Amino acid sequence: MQLIDQAKVKKNMQSRLTKNNILKGVFFGATLFALVVLVILLYRIFTQGIGYLDLQFFQNFASRFPEKAGIKAAFFGSLWVMAVIAPVSLIIGVGTAIYLEEYAKKNRFTTFIQLNISNLAGVPSIVFGLLGLTVFVRMLEMGRSVLAGGLTMSLLILPIIVVAAQEAIRSVPKELREASFAMGATKWQTIRRVVLPASIPGILTGGILALSRAIGETAPLLMIGALTFVAYLPENLLSGFTVMPIQIFNWTSRPQTEFHDVAAAGIIVLLVMLLIMNSIAVLIRNKFSKRL
Amino acid sequence: MKTIMDEKKVQKAPRKEVEQKKDGQPVYSIENFNLWYGKDQALTDISFDIPEHQVTAIIGPSGCGKSTFIKALNRMVEMVPIVKMSGDIKYRDNNIFDNKYKVEDLRTKVGMVFQKPNPFPKSIYENVVYGPKIHGIKNKKVLDEIVEKSLKGAALWEEVKDRLNENAYGLSGGQQQRLCIARCLAIEPDVILMDEPTSALDPISTLKVEELVQELKKEFSIIIVTHNMQQAARISDKTAFFLNGEVVEFSDTNKLFSNPSDKRTEDYITGRFG
Numbered sequence: 105m106q107l108i109d110q111a112k113v114k115k116n117m118q119s120r121l122t123k124n125n126i127l128k129g130v131f132f133g134a135t136l137f138a139l140v141v142l143v144i145l146l147y148r149i150f151t152q153g154i155g156y157l158d159l160q161f162f163q164n165f166a167s168r169f170p171e172k173a174g175i176k177a178a179f180f181g182s183l184w185v186m187a188v189i190a191p192v193s194l195i196i197g198v199g200t201a202i203y204l205e206e207y208a209k210k211n212r213f214t215t216f217i218q219l220n221i222s223n224l225a226g227v228p229s230i231v232f233g234l235l236g237l238t239v240f241v242r243m244l245e246m247g248r249s250v251l252a253g254g255l256t257m258s259l260l261i262l263p264i265i266v267v268a269a270q271e272a273i274r275s276v277p278k279e280l281r282e283a284s285f286a287m288g289a290t291k292w293q294t295i296r297r298v299v300l301p302a303s304i305p306g307i308l309t310g311g312i313l314a315l316s317r318a319i320g321e322t323a324p325l326l327m328i329g330a331l332t333f334v335a336y337l338p339e340n341l342l343s344g345f346t347v348m349p350i351q352i353f354n355w356t357s358r359p360q361t362e363f364h365d366v367a368a369a370g371i372i373v374l375l376v377m378l379l380i381m382n383s384i385a386v387l388i389r390n391k392f393s394k395r396l
Numbered sequence: 397m398k399t400i401m402d403e404k405k406v407q408k409a410p411r412k413e414v415e416q417k418k419d420g421q422p423v424y425s426i427e428n429f430n431l432w433y434g435k436d437q438a439l440t441d442i443s444f445d446i447p448e449h450q451v452t453a454i455i456g457p458s459g460c461g462k463s464t465f466i467k468a469l470n471r472m473v474e475m476v477p478i479v480k481m482s483g484d485i486k487y488r489d490n491n492i493f494d495n496k497y498k499v500e501d502l503r504t505k506v507g508m509v510f511q512k513p514n515p516f517p518k519s520i521y522e523n524v525v526y527g528p529k530i531h532g533i534k535n536k537k538v539l540d541e542i543v544e545k546s547l548k549g550a551a552l553w554e555e556v557k558d559r560l561n562e563n564a565y566g567l568s569g570g571q572q573q574r575l576c577i578a579r580c581l582a583i584e585p586d587v588i589l590m591d592e593p594t595s596a597l598d599p600i601s602t603l604k605v606e607e608l609v610q611e612l613k614k615e616f617s618i619i620i621v622t623h624n625m626q627q628a629a630r631i632s633d634k635t636a637f638f639l640n641g642e643v644v645e646f647s648d649t650n651k652l653f654s655n656p657s658d659k660r661t662e663d664y665i666t667g668r669f670g
Contacts, residue, residue, distance in 0.1 A: 279514035287527040288504035
């Protein structure tokens with residue numbers, strides 16, 4: 105006796121296939137929605153901003169006149185801030201990750217730290233701005249400088265780097281560590297020669313993505329008082345500065361509509377920079393994963 | 397350099413002489429050793445001596461504690477955080493759990509080959525010199541010599557001598573395992589621990605490793621865990637039969653397999669369980 109009624113199976117077949125097709129359409133629509141909005145945004149920005157995007161745009165400082173306004177101060181300001189963020193956040197972030205993954209014993213205290221690092225990654229950036237203002241600008245008297253801005257941003261992206269580095273370190277197979285320890289290597293030698301080489305692609309990818317988040321952030325730097333009208337380049341770590349997102353924000357809040365087009369040109373520069381950084385992250389990942 | 401030459405002399409010397417000369421002093425003495433994973437006792441009251449320059453096989457059914465035991469000998473078992481131990485394990489008169497006797501020192505003298513081949517994702521050359529390098533040997537000439545000697549020792553030299561700079565992951569499973577043995581030989585250990593070294597290999601690679609073990613015991617004391625009784629019978633001089641965390645019987649391999657003194661050993665080796 106057959107338990108399955110073949111006629112019923114046949115009857116159901118059509119509706120199952122239809123349902124499959126409908127849902128495929130729904131998911132495709134969801135993807136399409138985001139894509140279309142992005143394309144519209146990009147199209148508008150490019151048509152608006154392309155006219156102002158010339159060599160002068162990179163050579164000029166901020167100006168009252170839209171046709172003379174340039175992004176030089178903000179562009180170099182961003183580079184300066186990044187030069188602070190990259191080493192500070194990578195060294196502290198990777199150090200923390202190594203400690204938590206390799207040295208720390210698993211107990212309540214480390215679980216607590218772990219939980220809080222994940223929480224910190226979700227704290228609004230403006231809160232980090234307040235922290236930077238209180239600690240770096242006021243308490244440590246760094247003023248509204250590149251250094252204070254960079255350190256604040258480092259704090260902001262630290263949790264992201266720590267989590268990314270931890271995941272990269274955790275993905276190194278246990279067998280490789282065992283092989284190293286079994287030959288009398290110390291913990292540091294094992295980390296230095298086995299764990300880090302195997303996890304560096306993951307760490308770098310996470311680090312670059314975190315950095316690209318940092319150069320797009322505005323709120324914390326507004327909070328610590330990055331300048332909005334700067335007609336000079338930062339000379340040292342204690343100089344005043346502005347960064348690209350702040351400059352763009354400043355331009356869009358001007359009444360003259362021409363400045364909105366200047367802002368669009370600024371956005372193009374920022375987007376291209378982000379794109380380049382993300383591509384580097386992808387390149388690094390591909391290059392190292394092939395070697396393994 | 398000096399050790400390399402010394403060992404060549406040892407190789408040339410007739411085997412019996414070597415054995416006689418060093419006979420009598422065990423490389424490991426284990427006394428009343430107990431081990432727990434949390435609350436589960438994995439090893440109970442283990443006491444026996446492991447002789448020098450012989451192959452000691454540890455056999456027993458899955459979960460009898462044989463892998464745990466061999467990992468206790470170089471303290472790798474402590475990588476599991478909940479492990480607790482009592483009793484003594486002496487390696488050549490050093491209590492290996494003594495605070496003054498550093499675990500790095502122990503593992504420099506006691507090499508290990510694992511169940512699954514685990515070469516580093518580096519070149520063949522870099523794999524072999526890993527051990528010497530962490531112990532501070534930097535001279536390129538010495539390192540080159542170590543690579544050749546170790547790979548020859550692991551019967552791999554002829555197969556890889558033209559591609560030492562290629563990634564070790566390009567080797568076959570059996571070659572990888574022999575590379576791991578070469579890597580272990582490179583630190584010129586005294587004892588080699590092998591934790592089911594052929595369980596992931598095909599029969600031909602297994603045979604090569606078994607032949608290698610026979611060669612290696614001239615220079616090293618070898619302790620090998622195996623779930624394969626025939627293998628133990630083929631290659632070992634002494635055999636310890638583990639059951640439920642206890643040593644049921646420890647004796648000459650010939651005696652254990654032909655005339656076991658314990659009923660449980662007999663049941664196991666005749667295939668009545670396990």
